[in-house]
Amino acid sequence: xxxxxxxxxxxxxxxxxxxxxxxxxxxxxxxxxxxxxxxxxxxxxxxxxxxxxxxxxxxxxxxxxxxxxxxxxxxxxxxxxxxxxxxxxxxxxxxxxxxxxxxxxxxxxxxxxxxxxxxxxxxxxxxxxxxxxxxxxxxxxxxxxxxxxxxxxxxxxxxxxxxxxxxxxxxxxxxxxxxxxxxxxxxxxxxxxxxxxxxxxxxxxxxxxxxxxxxxxxxxxxxxxxxxxxxxxxxxxxxxxxxxxxxxxxxxxxxxxxxxxxxxxxxxxxxxxxxxxxxxxxxxxxxxxxxxxxxxxxxxxxxxxxxxxxxxxxxxxxxxxxxxxxxxxxxxxxxxxxxxxxxxxxxxxxxxxxxxxxxxxxxxxxxxxxxxxxxxxxxxxxxxxxxxxxxxxxxxxxx
Amino acid sequence: xxxxxxxxxxxxxxxxxxxxxxxxxxxxxxxxxxxxxxxxxxxxxxxxxxxxxxxxxxxxxxxxxxxxxxxxxxxxxxxxxxxxxxxxxxxxxxxxxxxxxxxxxxxxxxxxxxxxxxxxxxxxxxxxxxxxxxxxxxxxxxxxxxxxxxxxxxxxxxxxxxxxxxxxxxxxxxxxxxxxxxxxxxxxxxxxxxxxxxxxxxxxxxxxxxxxxxxxxxxxxxxxxxxxxxxxxxxxxxxxx
Numbered sequence: 001x002x003x004x005x006x007x008x009x010x011x012x013x014x015x016x017x018x019x020x021x022x023x024x025x026x027x028x029x030x031x032x033x034x035x036x037x038x039x040x041x042x043x044x045x046x047x048x049x050x051x052x053x054x055x056x057x058x059x060x061x062x063x064x065x066x067x068x069x070x071x072x073x074x075x076x077x078x079x080x081x082x083x084x085x086x087x088x089x090x091x092x093x094x095x096x097x098x099x100x101x102x103x104x105x106x107x108x109x110x111x112x113x114x115x116x117x118x119x120x121x122x123x124x125x126x127x128x129x130x131x132x133x134x135x136x137x138x139x140x141x142x143x144x145x146x147x148x149x150x151x152x153x154x155x156x157x158x159x160x161x162x163x164x165x166x167x168x169x170x171x172x173x174x175x176x177x178x179x180x181x182x183x184x185x186x187x188x189x190x191x192x193x194x195x196x197x198x199x200x201x202x203x204x205x206x207x208x209x210x211x212x213x214x215x216x217x218x219x220x221x222x223x224x225x226x227x228x229x230x231x232x233x234x235x236x237x238x239x240x241x242x243x244x245x246x247x248x249x250x251x252x253x254x255x256x257x258x259x260x261x262x263x264x265x266x267x268x269x270x271x272x273x274x275x276x277x278x279x280x281x282x283x284x285x286x287x288x289x290x291x292x293x294x295x296x297x298x299x300x301x302x303x304x305x306x307x308x309x310x311x312x313x314x315x316x317x318x319x320x321x322x323x324x325x326x327x328x329x330x331x332x333x334x335x336x337x338x339x340x341x342x343x344x345x346x347x348x349x350x351x352x353x354x355x356x357x358x359x360x361x362x363x364x365x366x367x368x369x370x371x372x373x374x375x376x377x378x379x380x381x382x383x384x385x386x387x388x389x390x391x392x393x394x395x396x397x398x399x
Numbered sequence: 400x401x402x403x404x405x406x407x408x409x410x411x412x413x414x415x416x417x418x419x420x421x422x423x424x425x426x427x428x429x430x431x432x433x434x435x436x437x438x439x440x441x442x443x444x445x446x447x448x449x450x451x452x453x454x455x456x457x458x459x460x461x462x463x464x465x466x467x468x469x470x471x472x473x474x475x476x477x478x479x480x481x482x483x484x485x486x487x488x489x490x491x492x493x494x495x496x497x498x499x500x501x502x503x504x505x506x507x508x509x510x511x512x513x514x515x516x517x518x519x520x521x522x523x524x525x526x527x528x529x530x531x532x533x534x535x536x537x538x539x540x541x542x543x544x545x546x547x548x549x550x551x552x553x554x555x556x557x558x559x560x561x562x563x564x565x566x567x568x569x570x571x572x573x574x575x576x577x578x579x580x581x582x583x584x585x586x587x588x589x590x591x592x593x594x595x596x597x598x599x600x601x602x603x604x605x606x607x608x609x610x611x612x613x614x615x616x617x618x619x620x621x622x623x624x625x626x627x628x629x630x631x632x633x634x635x636x637x638x639x640x
Contacts, residue, residue: 152621188483
């Protein structure tokens with residue numbers, strides 16, 4: 001038995017995950033992101049200082065000196081914490097990648113596993129739209145390299161809606177209520193709040209159209225027409241720059257824009273991104289700009305990043321019928337424990353060999369048995385072969 | 400288009416099916432049904448199912464959209480896009496006692512909570528606001544009442560707002576039948592707007608009231624937004640007509 005929400009990942013699935021992870025890592029490396037490994041346990045206050053319910057709701061334990069520790073609920077916070085303490089005096093920007101698990105309370109209704117693996121990048125110290133575009137481009141590149149075709153990389157910005165709501169001049173509480181409804185994508189509630197706070201018709205239409213605006217290139221032109229303030233113009237201009245740079249890298253076909261897109265985690269401030277693929281209801285990647293996160297660690301450095309959910313990515317590839325790497329099962333070498341020289345020869349030739357005692361009864365092929373100087377090979381497919389060691393090597397295509 | 404329609408109290412289910420039909424979904428065969436059913440054909444899929452199942456199916460991109468009650472979203476959290484308040488299919492989540500049960504035999508054995516308000520229902524969407532009516536009961540509710548419900552979060556919030564720490568017995572479906580078999584202090588279940596719980600149950604308070612909503616899965620919204628928007632427009636038109 002294992003705790004609810006945790007999983008044992010068995011060899012066949014691990015082989016698929018390793019294939020995906022290798023492809024993702026290769027793309028991260030190609031863009032100059034260096035991999036870091038962070039502790040699974042952090043001080044609870046590391047997450048508490050970000051003031052986000054999702055990040056704080058983690059599994060907690062007490063350290064030997066009574067200090068409260070927490071299994072990490074997020075990798076981005078850990079990377080920023082690490083960069084602040086180890087790279088504070090280094091020239092910016094900094095590029096880090098990670099492939100690691102985080103833990104949050106199990107919530108099966110929301111398809112939230114207790115432990116989940118994320119592969120992500122963080123670009124710290126560059127607040128430009130070009131940095132946003134690099135992260136989106138890298139994301140598109142990763143998905144293309146894995147052969148995922150019918151996905152959508154949905155890009156939005158928290159800044160546009162926030163500037164629009166601010167332009168209403170309705171007071172902090174009502175502003176927050178509107179932003180919460182936007183965040184929850186509860187559009188009926190949004191309309192109710194608009195009725196109650198009494199904004200003018202033009203403002204009301206602008207907000208309603210903002211949440212309706214999603215799709216391809218024409219969305220940004222429409223958003224420009226909706227812009228009422230310089231901040232809104234600026235937010236749209238930034239998305240246009242991101243679009244142009246991602247398009248120049250060859251990935252415009254994968255992009256969609258959604259001005260109603262919000263992120264769950266409170267540290268996101270600007271451009272946000274989510275990736276959806278058919279058959280997987282929740283995003284397979286999420287990310288965005290988090291310029292205020294460093295300040296929680298007394299380090300005023302902007303950042304942008306994205307994280308792929310490796311498990312959901314595997315599901316998306318499976319749904320798309322993409323061929324997932326599968327490792328060949330090892331050769332079950334009955335009697336191999338007493339024939340280390342032969343086992344070594346096979347392994348050096350590139351074969352996976354599980355050496356077994358002579359009494360073993362393997363349940364699955366391929367099997368190689370040794371008895372009184374003779375060998376019998378039952379390959380994965382096809383008829384058995386009996387003969388000398390030379391015959392075995394020949395049958396295995398090694399000589 | 401893959402649409403889900405929530406099973407619920409009879410009038411609400413009928414309203415949801417009619418709305419779907421008027422919006423162009425091939426849901427005619429679902430009229431009058433009170434059990435899960437699936438209609439597939441002509442490039443459409445329409446599923447009549449429990450509301451919680453519809454949310455799960457939307458979240459797993461097995462359905463594009465669903466018509467379900469607002470209380471389900473309050474109970475199970477969002478992670479869908481709430482497109483329209485359909486303004487039909489009103490229903491109430493109500494707290495009720497069995498006339499033969501709780502008032503006479505409060506459970507828990509501990510201190511009782513006495514309410515001097517004398518009754519009268521009050522409701523507030525979002526739960527926790529309405530007062531527990533004492534009408535038709537012994538006027539006492541244990542501090543730790545035993546409560547059957549298919550809406551544990553809303554029920555807990557409502558009762559805690561009334562100073563009770565409920566011991567919940569969770570059911571998948573509305574617990575009216577279970578409430579006749581178990582000895583309970585309260586049953587919290589859905590009834591159509593304007594209806595009272597059927598005997599032997601007596602109304603005690605309203606947990607939440609609301610109508611039907613059209614929601615979309617996050618993935619469907621991102622991947623098939625134009626098709627969804629067109630269906631939402633047709634549904635809005637059907638409501639208006």
